[in-house]
Amino acid sequence: MLANFSLQSALDEQRQKDLYRQLTPIRHGVTPTIDIDGKTYVNFASNDYLGLATDPQLVQAFSQAAKTIHQVGSGASHLITGHTLWHEQLDTTLAQVTGYERALTFSTGYMANVGVIQALCGKDSVIFSDKLNHASIVDGAILSRAKVMRFGHRNYSQLEQLLSQSSAKQKLIVTDHIFSMDGTIADLDALHALATRYECALMVDDAHGFGLPYQAYKKAQPQADIYIGTFGKAIGTSGAFVAGSSELIDYVTNFSRSFIYTTAMPPVLASVTKTSIAMSHTDTLRSDQLLANIKQLSQGLLQQNWQVGIDNQIPTTAIIPVVIGNNDRTLQLANALKSRGFWVSAIRPPTVPVGTARLRFCVSARHSEQQISDLLAVMQTLK
Numbered sequence: 419m420l421a422n423f424s425l426q427s428a429l430d431e432q433r434q435k436d437l438y439r440q441l442t443p444i445r446h447g448v449t450p451t452i453d454i455d456g457k458t459y460v461n462f463a464s465n466d467y468l469g470l471a472t473d474p475q476l477v478q479a480f481s482q483a484a485k486t487i488h489q490v491g492s493g494a495s496h497l498i499t500g501h502t503l504w505h506e507q508l509d510t511t512l513a514q515v516t517g518y519e520r521a522l523t524f525s526t527g528y529m530a531n532v533g534v535i536q537a538l539c540g541k542d543s544v545i546f547s548d549k550l551n552h553a554s555i556v557d558g559a560i561l562s563r564a565k566v567m568r569f570g571h572r573n574y575s576q577l578e579q580l581l582s583q584s585s586a587k588q589k590l591i592v593t594d595h596i597f598s599m600d601g602t603i604a605d606l607d608a609l610h611a612l613a614t615r616y617e618c619a620l621m622v623d624d625a626h627g628f629g630l631p632y633q634a635y636k637k638a639q640p641q642a643d644i645y646i647g648t649f650g651k652a653i654g655t656s657g658a659f660v661a662g663s664s665e666l667i668d669y670v671t672n673f674s675r676s677f678i679y680t681t682a683m684p685p686v687l688a689s690v691t692k693t694s695i696a697m698s699h700t701d702t703l704r705s706d707q708l709l710a711n712i713k714q715l716s717q718g719l720l721q722q723n724w725q726v727g728i729d730n731q732i733p734t735t736a737i738i739p740v741v742i743g744n745n746d747r748t749l750q751l752a753n754a755l756k757s758r759g760f761w762v763s764a765i766r767p768p769t770v771p772v773g774t775a776r777l778r779f780c781v782s783a784r785h786s787e788q789q790i791s792d793l794l795a796v797m798q799t800l801k
């Protein structure tokens with residue numbers, strides 16, 4: 419019991435609203451299958467979009483790196499003695515693949531978003547943020563003490579109105595590229611044009627795009643001034659980075675608290691991440707398969723008349739939401755899918771707006787055509 423902290427009543431309230439969450443220990447696997455409590459499920463809940471997390475070549479690279487580097491923890495934060503040759507090589511590779519002047523690795527995407535926004539913005543800045551941006555962007559904005567102006571999801575005419583009314587000197591537009599609960603895509607051309615017209619900086623979080631055919635950067639001409647990519651999804655490892663001008667990276671190195679005051683990621687992880695980036699950027703077989711799988715599942719769901727996505731747009735990314743609305747019904751459907759051998763997330767408020775609870779299917783290149791048609795057959799029975 420913590421005096422005056424009413425933890426139990428808050429938990430009870432979560433239960434009443436069908437929002438109570440618990441951890442599920444997973445024995446093995448990411449995609450296409452996972453083992454839980456001795457049972458195997460086809461996993462449609464993971465961000466391992468290319469199936470690299472369990473790729474034999476990558477697992478081999480991991481154990482080889484462990485033998486060569488012979489060091490588990492980095493032992494310190496980057497600016498003390500934690501920044502090893504492998505971190506430096508990873509940063510160089512990231513600058514090369516993205517086409518930015520420099521890049522800097524963080525331990526997680528959450529920390530990258532929080533740390534970059536906190537470093538750049540202060541109480542005299544204004545942050546223009548898409549209403550569906552990831553929690554780490556929201557938290558970074560709160561931590562920065564800047565004024566935050568939210569615009570409707572991909573509502574760029576509303577954004578323009580807000581920009582035209584703002585007299586702030588320091589303005590930052592920030593957006594997810596692929597929205598994590600909706601699978602929708604930000605219009606970076608429109609945002610780039612607005613950023614130029616209203617003299618704002620543009621920051622794009624490409625957590626769900628980096629390493630995939632629809633990633634946000636165009637190497638020759640970066641649209642975003644500040645690019646965030648993560649490794650825990652298509653890259654199949656863990657960690658994240660910010661890419662931008664040399665000046666930006668120098669600034670973040672000096673002022674970003676979640677970069678400065680934390681232990682650097684293990685050097686083996688930096689090394690294997692570099693290998694994985696090379697694999698994801700050179701071998702198109704996996705990404706071609708991913709695109710085919712996205713098409714098979716999204717078209718199948720649309721044919722069955724599920725509400726796919728908020729605005730019934732045909733999904734083109736690996737995140738395919740089926741909006742149910744009611745929390746209870748969403749949980750029932752997720753449980754029915756589980757009992758038939760499919761692991762799918764029931765996403766509920768506060769992660770998504772009230773009344774838009776959904777099943778969120780994440781497709782991987784490792785799913786077979788059969789696994790997807792089996793899933794569709796089960797979905798048909800649940801209609």
Ligand code: PMP
Binds near residue numbers: 625650
């Ligand atoms: N941004 C977005 C859009 C995300 O979906 C996530 C992960 N859910 C993150 C940032 C955080 O990345 P990480 O898991 O590496 O902390």
